[in-house]
Amino acid sequence: MDQLLKLLSGAWTTHILWTLQQQAGGLIRFGVLKREIEGISARLLTQRLRLLAETGLVVRQYRPTIPPEVSYGLTDKGRALGEALNILDHLARRWSRDDPPGAPSEHMRQEHEGGRD
Numbered sequence: 001m002d003q004l005l006k007l008l009s010g011a012w013t014t015h016i017l018w019t020l021q022q023q024a025g026g027l028i029r030f031g032v033l034k035r036e037i038e039g040i041s042a043r044l045l046t047q048r049l050r051l052l053a054e055t056g057l058v059v060r061q062y063r064p065t066i067p068p069e070v071s072y073g074l075t076d077k078g079r080a081l082g083e084a085l086n087i088l089d090h091l092a093r094r095w096s097r098d099d100p101p102g103a104p105s106e107h108m109r110q111e112h113e114g115g116r117d
Contacts, residue, residue, distance in 0.1 A: 007051075010051070012037065012040050013048055013052070017052070017081060019036050019037055021079070027061055049072055052078070056075055057077055057078035058078055060072055
């Protein structure tokens with residue numbers, strides 16, 4: 001499990017996997033994927049996608065057209081993370097509703113005040 005958590009904790013990794021999951025099993029071209037993930041550089045996206053392909057979570061499809069077409073999608077192994085990503089998304093949305101931006105979480109407030117449930 002540690003290896004999986006280390007992989008998922010890499011910069012942008014879960015965001016990339018989440019975006020690919022939203023394609024419902026289809027492929028997405030590199031340029032479209034980059035536009036979907038605001039703020040990521042082409043270099044970092046390429047590095048992350050290579051790593052995810054090496055680990056078998058992502059498939060890379062290359063078509064030697066002019067310009068070349070490179071598309072990415074999730075493998076069966078990558079799609080297996082879908083349920084976990086959905087749970088994390090649900091949790092993140094709930095936490096963002098519960099704690100306004102910049103506010104310490106309830107858990108942190110309790111620890112600071114010395115009390116715990």
